[in-house]
Amino acid sequence: MRRRLITIRICLVIVIVGLVVSGVTAFPLREELMLGRDILSSTGLSTTFPDLAFWVQRVAEGLDATARAYPFLAYGTDWLAFAHLAIAVAFVGPLLDPVRNVWVTIWGLIMCAGIVPLALIAGSVRGLPIGWQLIDISFGVIAAVPLVIAFVLTRRLAGSRADASGEAASAHSASG
DSSP states (O other): OHHHHHHHHHHHHHHHHHHHHHHHHHTTHHHHHHHHHHHHHHHSHHHHSHHHHHHHHHHHHHHHHHHHHOGGGHHHHHHHHHHHHHHHHHTHHHHHOTTTTHHHHHHHHHHHHHHHHHHHHHHHHTTOOHHHHHHHHHHHHHHHHHHHHHHHHHHHHHHHHHHHHHHHHHHHHHHO
16 A cells, blocks of 8 residues: 555656646746747757747747737736646645545546647647647646556555455454
């Protein structure tokens, strides 16, 4: 039981860290895109991956133009960042007591599945390249892996606890 609990917690920590990193990196999007653009051009990768270089350049220009003319629009990505951090906090419950808070793990899996239609529909409507949509989808797929492991092991842990409490109750009633 102890090994299951440790594995569950490791899986949940992976998800929490992923959400925190995603959240923290959503604050400086403009600077990150400019850095990405500079790295692509200075390393020569822009000739190897011209479509990626074009897309990064286009997004960097869009963020730069928007920041100069309408800086308040970045407030929306600040809320996106905050949402990632808030979701990470939700996983503290199952981290502390996975059986009692298994519903958060299930909710996380549902959200991972929801990324697929969101990325495909919203990405198409907003004109994102399919490759970028697949990258966004991969975040849901990657996060689902530790969540599935945590879910399966949580169910097994719950079963082990039920068996152990049933055996203790049987022993107690036999001795009484």
